Amino acid sequence: MVATGLMAGLFAASASAAVTTIPQSSLIPSTQYYTDQIGGGLGSALTMTGGGNGANVGGQPNDDGYSGPISLGFATPLSFFGGSYTQFYANNNGNISFNNGISSFTPNGPQGATQPIISPFFADVDTRNSASGLMYLRNDIANEAILTWDQVGYYGSHADKLDSFQLVLRSADYVVPTGEGQIGFFWKTMGWETGDASGGSGGFGGTPGAIGFGDGQSNGYVLEGSTQNGIAGVVQNHQLWFNVNSEGVPVVVTAVPEPESYAMMIAGIGLLGFTARRRKQTKGMLA
16 A cells, blocks of 8 residues: 555655655554564574674674675565665664665764665664674565564663664565555664764764665655654654655555554444434433
8 A cells, every 4th residue: 555645745756855754643653573463583693794893794793794685585676766676785783775785883864875775773783792682684475574673782882771673675576465565664662772983872862863765875765853862762662664656765654543443443433323322312301
């Protein structure tokens, strides 16, 4: 389902606007990963193939490392900002990229990256502390790849606060259920938003994390509040789905009620009707 009307206009490509803002009102409350909903776990921890400081090439705990290139395994290449991709790089610092890995740790908004990028939470992740979790890849579902940064710490080697977030990526061949999309961002507990090298202290301050998409040429789409203090609290326990239009530009999926919420809404409408009938009957008796 692709957003139409006002929302489609909001996300339409514009030559005069390099950066388009995704409103926070698009966020959908959720306390689960997508993988919590479907079962089957997070997949395998990724081994680093390159990167910057503390990349730990050949290992898993790292700082500023990346893994790739990784085959998407999609029947149809992924369309993204006019490009067509069959592989990607999983970057420890909260994003995936195309063409090359990214070791940058301080976000200038995802649109500031030098490669096409998808960022569920672009910040200075550091998984070297033994109390930190790792970055995982699950690719056992046809035409779908799932990246998870599960209970990860921040630079330098801190694990007193942890972040948990997930990216779901689907090809055009994936049959998308109603209310979902081709790209999904999921956030659970988000305890920090800035690494020490990004001007922060204790996980906050400085330049906080960024959320959104970029084409590698200074054009992008970012969530309202990205790189601003408090962004971790904004996205905590939320999710957000996108589809990709014919130009490969992400378009937010309009939220639909969860089955339980829909049932409650119908029950509420029925109760209102019953109350109205009771009032009408009582009024007739008093007349």
